[in-house]
Amino acid sequence: MTYSKKPAIIPVAGGKGGIGKSIIAANIAVTLASQGHEVVAMDLDLGASNLHAIFGIRNSEKNIMNFATSHDLNLEDMVLPTKYSGTRIICGAANIAGAADISASQKLRIIHSIETLQCDYIILDLGAGSSFNVTDFFLTGEQGVIVIVPEITSLMDAYSFLKTTLYRRLQMEWQHDPDIRNLVEQFKNPKNEMHMQTTEDLLRAVRRVNEQTEQQMRLQLQGYGVKVVVNKVRQKKDFQVVRTIQQLALKNLNLSVYNAGYVPYDPTVEHSVNQMVPFVQAFPQSAATYQMGQLAKSLTATPAA
Ligand SMILES: Nc1ncnc2c1ncn2[C@@H]1O[C@H](COP(=O)(O)OP(=O)(O)O)[C@@H](O)[C@H]1O
Numbered sequence: 001m002t003y004s005k006k007p008a009i010i011p012v013a014g015g016k017g018g019i020g021k022s023i024i025a026a027n028i029a030v031t032l033a034s035q036g037h038e039v040v041a042m043d044l045d046l047g048a049s050n051l052h053a054i055f056g057i058r059n060s061e062k063n064i065m066n067f068a069t070s071h072d073l074n075l076e077d078m079v080l081p082t083k084y085s086g087t088r089i090i091c092g093a094a095n096i097a098g099a100a101d102i103s104a105s106q107k108l109r110i111i112h113s114i115e116t117l118q119c120d121y122i123i124l125d126l127g128a129g130s131s132f133n134v135t136d137f138f139l140t141g142e143q144g145v146i147v148i149v150p151e152i153t154s155l156m157d158a159y160s161f162l163k164t165t166l167y168r169r170l171q172m173e174w175q176h177d178p179d180i181r182n183l184v185e186q187f188k189n190p191k192n193e194m195h196m197q198t199t200e201d202l203l204r205a206v207r208r209v210n211e212q213t214e215q216q217m218r219l220q221l222q223g224y225g226v227k228v229v230v231n232k233v234r235q236k237k238d239f240q241v242v243r244t245i246q247q248l249a250l251k252n253l254n255l256s257v258y259n260a261g262y263v264p265y266d267p268t269v270e271h272s273v274n275q276m277v278p279f280v281q282a283f284p285q286s287a288a289t290y291q292m293g294q295l296a297k298s299l300t301a302t303p304a305a
């Protein structure tokens with residue numbers, strides 16, 4: 001089958017390690033494939049690749065680092081089948097020390113190739129942290145997914161990830177306008193001379209340069225929504241973390257955060273990791289699998305506006 005339509009890219013990030021980004025990315029992929037879509041799950045956690053293990057396959061010479069460092073390979077050549085119909089995978093770096101430090105040109109080579117994959121959905125499993133390597137992969141998707149767990153450290157990391165992606169987006173968007181670019185550059189520094197702390201402060205400074213630009217930036221910000229998924233939910237009060245990040249993002253960053261769903265804390269998820277089978281396949285009746293179905297629905301619905 002050849003595809004005339006561009007695939008939809010769903011990046012999965014979170015700022016923090018060990019919160020379930022890879023598990024969720026893998027299970028979103030298998031869930032969407034079970035609904036009849038062609039899906040490629042791509043391991044872009046170049047420092048700690050483990051997506052292949054969740055699918056029970058060995059890391060291979062066909063991997064993203066070999067692609068990034070080559071000049072003649074196509075990304076499609078790196079795609080491997082999995083046992084699950086409709087789900088294919090691109091492995092991360094095969095335990096190469098320092099693989100997380102890819103060069104800017106290698107990163108661009110990957111980013112420019114993602115959309116060439118022949119499929120309906122591409123799920124990006126991203127690394128921890130808020131480095132530009134992670135944020136730039138995140139920004140390849142129309143609306144990325146941020147995973148959080150109900151812990152203050154996860155909330156803080158998710159918030160700083162949001163802030164860095166916002167800064168990065170504005171920086172790219174306004175790179176050809178020296179005045180605005182300069183303001184965005186200052187805004188990035190929390191100790192900036194103009195005392196810009198919130199996005200509203202930045203907008204006020206932009207307004208002093210050009211009122212129209214301010215309006216334009218406000219419109220852009222409205223389109224920058226991200227989706228959040230809470231993982232490892234054990235009790236009702238764990239959902240509070242969603243409200244908190246929504247309020248922080250709106251108040252300080254002028255960003256809307258949409259609640260895309262949750263995954264309960266479920267011991268079958270851990271068992272599935274040890275069995276090297278995605279949990280939606282290993283435990284189709286589990287609470288986690290049910291919620292993954294709900295999550296897939298909300299991710300494939302038209303982007304929240
Ligand atoms: N919903 C869950 N319930 C129980 N354990 C979970 C759940 N989600 C993740 N885990 C556990 O957390 C571990 C880390 O998940 P992983 O996806 O590798 O994190 P990350 O990619 O964010 O570093 C998994 O190996 C699994 O044991």
Ligand SMILES: [Mg+2]
Pocket residue numbers: 021022023045050125126
């Ligand atoms: Mg991971």
